[in-house]
Amino acid sequence: MLDIKLIRQEPDTVRTALRHRGDDPAKVDRLLDLDTAFRTLQARIDTLRQERNTKSKAIGAIRTGKAEGDAEALQAEVRTLGDILTNLEAELAANQHARLDPAEGLLYQIPNLPDATVPVGQTEDDNVEVRRWGTPPAFAHAAEPHEEIGERLGLLATEEAARLAGSRFVLLKGQGARLERALLNFMLDLHLAHGYTEVLPPTLANADTLTANGNLPKFHDQLFQITDWPLFLIPTAEVPLTNMHRGQILDAGQLPVHLTAGTSCFRSEAGAAGRDTKGMIRVHEFRKVELVKLVAPEQGLEALEGMVADAERVLRTLGLPYRVVQLCTADLGFNSAITYDLEVWFPSQGKYREISSCSLCTDFQTRRGQTRYRDGEAIRHPHSLNGSGVAVGRCLAAILENGLQADGTVRVPEALVPYMGGIPVLGRPRAV
């Protein structure tokens, strides 16, 4: 959430940001009205409470013989004050709810301010390509969708997955299963070598955790919930990682925090019916290696560049062609101030598809989660960043498609060969 003080001081900045995102700038004014009412009410309540406290203490002093006076009369006065306070406090609670309730509070409905450098746009078509790396393979043979390659080589068993769990699930077997495991280990090892600390968090999280991250209550329908338990399957390891220091005040020396985790991610994909119905692109459960940073605010932009580079390194080391896209204001996520997507080349689709999304969330998430650090005398909110480094399933799919050879086998990227027990090629050459 945004700092209410910022909204008071620079309402126009916030209105403009909302407009650029295609959101309603009038939210600012409704919030400011509530805020003014809150401050008036709070001041009245504070004054009355002060009076009550003073008089109660006077009663105490009289009762213990330290002062003279009419305790009975004071008692009656305080009781009256108490009644007035009860009413005002109910009014205050209603105001608090309207402003600060995670589900309905107006403050929680205002998205993060886009960074000044973010291109203003109306739709995702206004996203800006930043750079390309590698060249899409020029096949003499036809491109083949990864799910067909996978089935053909016995790496992937869609029908079995459907029998076990339903549609939008993946079952990998043989070298396919091993390739997924190899990728996960390869990615984690790569990030460890560049200063990240590995974490293996629970893949279930409670409502508080998901609320702090902004997944609840707004995106409840995107989550799988455990029946009869107040727990949800995490949609990304970003959830547990950004919550690790929730409610804490860190020492400045503890920053920057660089975390990585390879976990399963679970998404209901509600509303995605009919899209990417085949293969491993859009499924209910997939592995992803996540990167999360907490840094001093001054380091935010630099840390984002570093994180994008860390994600790019995965694709470069695997030799997969990709491009980097900066999201425009309209496409930016609720929490994010700047986002770069990495899109990898899929030969069968003839286009780049998202495989990573790296965002600088400034102090938006850390304020919501009450994650702070001590900077000399001051207590500040660090900036949080999250990014995929990268989605394992989509990466596996990209390797199958981009590594497809004329004989129908798939070339294993050199960097993965050691993780595959020395196997350089998947599948047997098909008879010519």
Added chain:
RNA sequence: GGAGGAGUGGCGGAGCGGUCGAUCGCGCCGGUCUUGAAAACCGGAGAUGGGCAACCAUCCGUGGGUUCGAAUCCCACCUCCUCCGCCA
């Protein structure tokens, strides 16, 4: 699942219902002393909200309740620990 115990400031640990936001110790910060450091001594220091400020309010696991007044009493819940049982 059964039986007990505990949740207080960075940590440890006090707190007859009435100046308790909270004694004290450790740790931390500043100062005196010292060439410098240590020791010793003196002083400072929680968080949140409102206010230009002085200051005021709120916070002792969470939520209710009793009371003129609750860290202290009552109820519910949560978490952690110990023992027993079960178990990858």
